[in-house]
Structures are given as structure tokens and as C-alpha cells.
Amino acid sequence: MSQPPGPLRPEQQHELVRQIGAVLTGQVPPGWRQLRVEYRAAGRHIEADLLVTAPDGLPRTLPPHPEAVRLLGVLRAGMYQPGHGTWLGAVLVFDPGRPPEADFGRPDLEPPFRHQPPPIGFQDELRFFPRAEERIPGWLRDRAGLPPLALPPPALPGPDEKVHTPRVHDGVDAAGRPVIRRPPLAPAEIERVLSYLDTAPVILASRSYGADAFAPDRADAVPMNFRTDGAWAWPGAVAYYLREHGVPPDPDLIAHIRARRFTAPSEVSAEATVLALAAITGERL
Structure with a gap:
């Protein structure tokens, strides 16, 4: 395989998912309650697991039929975007009498491989499915043995702009409890986002801790510090609530972190520090 095949139309993708379900259904005894197949690949390295919920409600693991694995590979190749x-990585779920569910991971996310593929697997991945340099995430570059891509320095706000600050939550309900209305993070992103939030330079620190808005019994739990990457400044509560309660940060901050390829600067300029402090204290410059 040297070139990816032409793209599959949505209806062709749906038909392949249906065929995969038909093959899997044919390999299990009647009366099954659910079939869940997980597929992970990097180049020629392929992992596939089938979890069958039997009539007794107990899940059992089986190796999926080779034809189903082949069709999953066809589907993956047909969803390549130049x-x-x-x-x-993908997860397909089949329930009797219901349309199948398919969750295809984003191309920048590393699936949870059972066995780490060798470097040649990731090298083949980039050869079979070429990506623009800026579309190769840091983890994939590292796995394939490629040198890190040089990052541009964080852009400083212009004279009429300010450093952005995130919303820690989206308001409160009638009882005064915080409300969250934002999409959850993919599991593979959580540690990378936390690393970014925790490694950017501290611009304001305190030895005291604040109350946990999601767990009022924790009176001294939330770090009272602020960090910045030059474009955004955020309180320690952002990382704390993600780590302790799974609260995703402000979607605009997440988009910024993804654009920075999850790599926080080790230092920021004095000018950026002044602007960030002004943003979090509300001072006018």
C-alpha cells in the first residue's frame, strides 16, 4: 500500500459499518445483547477486540472475524483526508434492533494501544496516509522518530487587545451550584491539557488555597495561583477542576491549547507578563 484509496462517501461509510456488523453478528451465538468492537492501527500494526454481551448479560471477549478486521481497515483508509x-482508533457498537454507533477518534489522538507499535508502524502510518508537517501531532512525531517541529513563539496581544482569561464555569443554578455547559474532553487529551495548564509560567502565586465550588466541604483545596502563556492567563482552579471533577476548561482556551499543539512556553516576556497581570487583576494599562 503506497497511496491511500479515494475517499468514501458518507453512505459508503455507513454501508461498511453495516457490513462489519453483519460479519460480527454471524460469528456469535443467537441472543446476544450487544457487540462492541475496538480497532486500533498504526501502519501495519493492527489491534482489534470484540466484546460480546451474552444473553446472561455478562460480557465476553472474542477475537473479531478476520473479514470484519479487513473491512475496518478499508473504512479507515477510505476516511483518509489529504x-x-x-x-x-475507533469503537463500533451494535445493539439488536438499533442503528449502529460508530466513534472514530480524531487523527491527532493516540489510541490506547494494548502493545506499543514499533517506530516503523508510525513511519508507515505517515507514508500510507501522508500529513502536512503542521498536522503531525507531537506524540506521533516522537513515536515515528521525527525531530520536533519548531513552534512559533506565542503571539503577543496587539495594542488594542488584551490577554484572554477563561470562564472557570458557565454560571450557577438556583441553589448557587456551578453549571457546566461545554463539551467534554477526549480521554486521550486530558493529561496533555493538564500538562499545558500546569507547566506554563506562574505570574501570581499564593500559599493559600480556596474553597472547591463543586465540593463545598473542601474549604482549602483550590490553588490560588495564576499562569500565562502570553496569550491567555488562567487561575489554578482551571487545572484543579479538570483533574478533580473532570470539568473541561473554557472551550476557547482548549482551542488555543490545541493550536499550540499542547506545548506551553517555558517562559514569557516581561511585556506579556505585565499584560497578563493586568488581565487577571482588572488594572488598566
Whole structure:
């Protein structure tokens, strides 16, 4: 395989998912309650697991039929987008009498491999499904043995702009409890986002801790510090609530972190520090 095949239309993708379900259904005894197949690949390295919920309600693991594995590979190749790559991990769920559910991971996310593929697997991945340099995430560059891509320095706000500050939550309900109305993070992103939030330079620190808005019994739990990457400044509560309660940060901050390829600067300029302090204290410059 030297070139990815032409893209599959949505109806062709749906038909392949249906065929995969038909093959899997044919390999299990009647009366099954659910079939869940997980597929992970990097180049020629392929992992596939089938979890069958039997009539007694107990899940059992089986190796999926080779034809189903082959069709999953066809589906993955057919969903390749030039310059962007294709997904490396997917989960398909089949329930009797219901349409199948398919969750295809984003091309920049590393699936939870059972066995770490060798470097040649990731090298083949980039050869089979070429990506633009800026579309190769840091983890994939590292796995394939490629040198890190030089990052541009964080852009400083212009004279009429300010450093952005995130919303810690989206308001409160009638009882005064915080409300969250934002999409959850993919599990593979959580640690990378936390690393970014925790490693950017501290611009304001305190030895005291604040109350946990999601767990009022924790009176001294939330770090009272602020960090910045030059474009955004955020309180320690952002990382704390993600780590302790799974609260995703402000979607605009997440988009910024993804654009920075999850790599926080080790230092920021004095000018950026002044602007960030002004943003979090409300001072006018």
C-alpha cells in the first residue's frame, strides 16, 4: 500500500459499518445483547477486540472475524483526508434492533494501544496516509522518530487587545451550584491539557488555597495561583477542576491549547507578563 484509496462517501461509510456488523453478528451465538468492537492501527500494526454481551448479560471477549478486521481497515483508509491523515482508533457498537454507533477518534489522538507499535508502524502510518508537517501531532512525531517541529513563539496581544482569561464555569443554578455547559474532553487529551495548564509560567502565586465550588466541604483545596502563556492567563482552579471533577476548561482556551499543539512556553516576556497581570487583576494599562 503506497497511496491511500479515494475517499468514501458518507453512505459508503455507513454501508461498511453495516457490513462489519453483519460479519460480527454471524460469528456469535443467537441472543446476544450487544457487540462492541475496538480497532486500533498504526501502519501495519493492527489491534482489534470484540466484546460480546451474552444473553446472561455478562460480557465476553472474542477475537473479531478476520473479514470484519479487513473491512475496518478499508473504512479507515477510505476516511483518509489529504494532508490531515485518518483516525488511528475507533469503537463500533451494535445493539439488536438499533442503528449502529460508530466513534472514530480524531487523527491527532493516540489510541490506547494494548502493545506499543514499533517506530516503523508510525513511519508507515505517515507514508500510507501522508500529513502536512503542521498536522503531525507531537506524540506521533516522537513515536515515528521525527525531530520536533519548531513552534512559533506565542503571539503577543496587539495594542488594542488584551490577554484572554477563561470562564472557570458557565454560571450557577438556583441553589448557587456551578453549571457546566461545554463539551467534554477526549480521554486521550486530558493529561496533555493538564500538562499545558500546569507547566506554563506562574505570574501570581499564593500559599493559600480556596474553597472547591463543586465540593463545598473542601474549604482549602483550590490553588490560588495564576499562569500565562502570553496569550491567555488562567487561575489554578482551571487545572484543579479538570483533574478533580473532570470539568473541561473554557472551550476557547482548549482551542488555543490545541493550536499550540499542547506545548506551553517555558517562559514569557516581561511585556506579556505585565499584560497578563493586568488581565487577571482588572488594572488598566
